[in-house]
Amino acid sequence: MEYFDFLQLIAKILLVVGVCLGVVPVMVWFERRGAAWMQGRVGPNRVGPFGLLQPLADVVKFIMKEDFTPKNANKFYYYLAPLMALIAPLCALSVIPFGSKAIVNGQEIVLQIAQMDSGVIFILAFAGLEVYPIILAGWASKNKYSVLGALRGSSQIVSYEISMGLALLSMLIVYGSFNPHDMVSWQASKYWGVVVNPFGALVFLISIFAETNRLPFDLPEGESEIVAGYHLEYGAMKFALFFMAEYIAMIMASALISTLFFGGYSLLPGMSQLISMISSHFGFGEVGMTNVTAVFQFVSLCSKVGFFMFLFVWIRWTLPRFRFDQLMDLGWKILFPLSLINLVVVTLMVYFLNK
Amino acid sequence: MSPVIIVLAVISAVLALTMLFTKNPITSALCLLGVLIMTAGIYGLIGEHLIATIQLVVYAGAIMVLFIFSIMLLNLNTESTDFKDKPGLFVGAIAMGFSVFGFIAFALNEHFANHRQDFPMGEFTSDKVAALGGNSKVLSHALFSQFYISFEVISLALLIAIVGAVVLAKRKFD
Numbered sequence: 001m002e003y004f005d006f007l008q009l010i011a012k013i014l015l016v017v018g019v020c021l022g023v024v025p026v027m028v029w030f031e032r033r034g035a036a037w038m039q040g041r042v043g044p045n046r047v048g049p050f051g052l053l054q055p056l057a058d059v060v061k062f063i064m065k066e067d068f069t070p071k072n073a074n075k076f077y078y079y080l081a082p083l084m085a086l087i088a089p090l091c092a093l094s095v096i097p098f099g100s101k102a103i104v105n106g107q108e109i110v111l112q113i114a115q116m117d118s119g120v121i122f123i124l125a126f127a128g129l130e131v132y133p134i135i136l137a138g139w140a141s142k143n144k145y146s147v148l149g150a151l152r153g154s155s156q157i158v159s160y161e162i163s164m165g166l167a168l169l170s171m172l173i174v175y176g177s178f179n180p181h182d183m184v185s186w187q188a189s190k191y192w193g194v195v196v197n198p199f200g201a202l203v204f205l206i207s208i209f210a211e212t213n214r215l216p217f218d219l220p221e222g223e224s225e226i227v228a229g230y231h232l233e234y235g236a237m238k239f240a241l242f243f244m245a246e247y248i249a250m251i252m253a254s255a256l257i258s259t260l261f262f263g264g265y266s267l268l269p270g271m272s273q274l275i276s277m278i279s280s281h282f283g284f285g286e287v288g289m290t291n292v293t294a295v296f297q298f299v300s301l302c303s304k305v306g307f308f309m310f311l312f313v314w315i316r317w318t319l320p321r322f323r324f325d326q327l328m329d330l331g332w333k334i335l336f337p338l339s340l341i342n343l344v345v346v347t348l349m350v351y352f353l354n355k
Numbered sequence: 356m357s358p359v360i361i362v363l364a365v366i367s368a369v370l371a372l373t374m375l376f377t378k379n380p381i382t383s384a385l386c387l388l389g390v391l392i393m394t395a396g397i398y399g400l401i402g403e404h405l406i407a408t409i410q411l412v413v414y415a416g417a418i419m420v421l422f423i424f425s426i427m428l429l430n431l432n433t434e435s436t437d438f439k440d441k442p443g444l445f446v447g448a449i450a451m452g453f454s455v456f457g458f459i460a461f462a463l464n465e466h467f468a469n470h471r472q473d474f475p476m477g478e479f480t481s482d483k484v485a486a487l488g489g490n491s492k493v494l495s496h497a498l499f500s501q502f503y504i505s506f507e508v509i510s511l512a513l514l515i516a517i518v519g520a521v522v523l524a525k526r527k528f529d
Contacts, residue, residue: 116404117489128416178491
């Protein structure tokens with residue numbers, strides 16, 4: 001591998017990981033302020049302007065707390081679980097493109113960490129690995145509530161993976177490619193995936209709520225029933241890792257649904273005029289134009305991801321938690337058959353439209 | 356060969372040995388999971404991304420979840436999870452494993468020793484696959500055009516297995 005290739009790979013990884021970890025404290029703040037806003041409360045407003053330094057105070061609290069380990073816990077797996085929780089969604093992010101290409105030093109850089117021909121299927125692979133930290137954390141803590149939470153979490157994730165996979169499959173048939181760049185250019189040249197397959201988008205949205213264990217599907221944590229579920233025995237920074245993992249999984253899911261259904265990094269309306277205005281004002285050549293476009297594509301993807309993060313918070317404070325049998329009924333008896341029917345409909349649609 | 360592959364191979368060998376010699380079934384299952392993930396990593400490093408992905412989706416993401424799930428559900432107390440030491444069985448199993456490995460190595464060696472010169476290359480070289488749009492595209496085309504009958508037959512067989520499992524697991528009909 002050449003020096004330049006290596007350097008650009010490291011730069012892309014640092015950008016993605018940096019943005020993700022940087023968004024977490026903002027989301028923590030926004031989650032609390034959003035909750036307060038929706039419930040007509042004030043929310044955190046004492047630490048810094050608008051309570052913006054609240055995440056910092058949280059971090060200090062997490063670090064200063066006693067870092068206890070339960071006596072009967074299986075130590076190795078107990079410490080392994082939070083690490084795995086953080087790694088799986090970060091790996092999945094490596095396939096999501098955050099721009100078409102940039103040109104640095106005369107060399108073209110594809111703005112995607114891993115360019116592999118299996119593309120989005122790779123994301124599913126890592127979404128499947130998100131089950132392990134939950135099972136491990138619940139089992140290694142040697143606590144019955146943790147085990148209950150782990151069982152709930154893993155059965156929920158495994159069940160909703162099916163409808164998620166079917167919704168993804170219907171979009172793969174529409175785009176005819178695994179490659180996320182192809183998907184985005186298809187959507188940029190025609191219409192967003194959500195217009196073609198709105199039902200698939202809905203099923204996918206519901207499934208990612210279940211996959212990321214967010215309300216109304218946060219049964220693995222269900223405070224009122226099983227205390228805190230699989231991370232009950234985790235304190236201090238170990239709990240903070242689970243907390244961060246949840247937000248990173250949310251970012252990953254939002255980026256995935258934006259890429260599949262909402263045009264990914266394709267420019268929002270009005271942006272192309274802005275780009276031509278900027279480049280004519282500063283007199284950019286073709287290279288500068290490409291780079292400015294890349295920046296705007298990144299902004300476009302980020303704004304879409306931001307909207308979905310807002311949606312996650314919005315729904316969390318709007319809908320109450322499901323009961324476990326309702327959750328399973330929704331997954332197996334409603335979403336699964338409906339997404340199968342949707343798959344058939346989309347297949348027929350694609351066949352007759354392309355004929 | 357990239358040095359990373361060697362590192363992954365060594366890690367997976369260590370994990371495989373741990374899987375064999377540990378007494379805790381969960382450790383055993385997780386080591387197997389580790390071996391599968393490392394193998395996926397090796398596939399990825401030699402450029403076979405599709406195989407790596409399928410390895411992760413099918414083995415690491417689905418089958419091992421089932422394994423670990425059933426181990427955790429069936430016995431949660433340590434007394435019943437520890438395997439009983441049975442040296443005779445252990446030695447027999449090791450001998451059997453080595454003999455199977457030996458047969459496979461012998462067969463492969465024979466095959467390549469005899470056919471090395473006139474070994475016919477397949478239709479798809481790696482350059483040709485890359486020109487056609489990557490492994491996943493070529494494989495999908497082959498599955499859904501050339502081999503679609505076998506594909507459908509296999510899916511029928513899987514359906515039969517699922518129906519059988521449901522019938523076995525269902526409580527008696529009223």
